[in-house]
Amino acid sequence: MQAAKDVTNMALAHEILVNPDFRLKPAELPEGCLERKVKEIMHKTFWDCLEAQLNEDPPAYGHVIKLVAEIKEALLSFLPVDRSQLGSRIEEALDLPLIQQQAENGVLDIGIGQLSQFIIWTMGSLCAPCRDEDINKLKEITDVVALLREIFSVLDLMKMDMANFAVSYIRPHLVQQSVEYERGKFQEFLERHPNALDYTEKWLKDTMTYLREARAEGSSGASVETLSHLSLNVHNHAYLRLLLWDHASDPFPETVLMDQVRFQQMQQEIEKLVLISSVLLIVYTT
Secondary structure, X not given: OHHXXXXXXXXXXHHHHHOOOOOOOOOOOOOOOHHHHHHHHHHHHHHHHHHHHHOOOOOOXXXXXXXXXXXXXXXXXXXXXXXXXXXXXXXXXXXXXXXXHHHHOOOHHHHHHHHHHHHHHHXXXXXXXXXXXXXXXXXXXXOHHHHHHHHHHHHHXXXXXXXXXXXXXXXXXXXXXXXXXXXXXXXXHHHHOOOOOHHHHHHHHHHHHHHHHHHHXXXXXXXXXXXXXXXXXXXXXXXXXXXXXXXXXXXXXXXXXXXXXXXXHHHXXXXXXXXXXXXXXXXHOO
């Protein structure tokens, strides 16, 4: 589990560094998959139970209060450090002990509308401009259960927006220290997993073998005289081999595994260029 977490963290940081268009997106489960069906059934059951509780006489507000507490926590998490005034308003308007007392006295039914209006207003003041339409749709919902469900849906989108803002904010700082950062993270990973570079070692050894065989055959491109030239040749030829890699049968080296998709894309582009060049050569020489 720790190894998987280490790799995931490194991959995420690397993607942020090399992909300027990187954005976090909500997880989309495939249509018809079991996990999606179970999730939909559980969500429907939860909201149906909540509706049944509110339709009781007198209404049971226990779960509603818990949901309000979650909404309050989410709203407070969006606040920057210097927004203490709005934080105080949230604390005052969503006073859970007071809401609990209103529920026990049977007067919360009147206050739910006021609570929802304040929640929607606060969400509107904290959300990104791209969420204004979603906020306006919330104002049109009159059913309590449907409104709570949509509030949580929009809050999830706002959390994603906040995460993407944080990514865009830290990217310039990461870029400045990207080499040292990735080197340090990879070193930490190797200290925990000393045998994690088997495929990288094989990749470099195979490249070395190729260069030696090419030199033995008198290949002009494989003349190696000094250690520095040897290292440079191994480095260059190793990366050239990645552009011709058999991804279906050969495991990709660990040190470049996070960029495997990019190498595959470059390989496809090279194959297209070779094909086009071959066609043009045939056309213009016949």
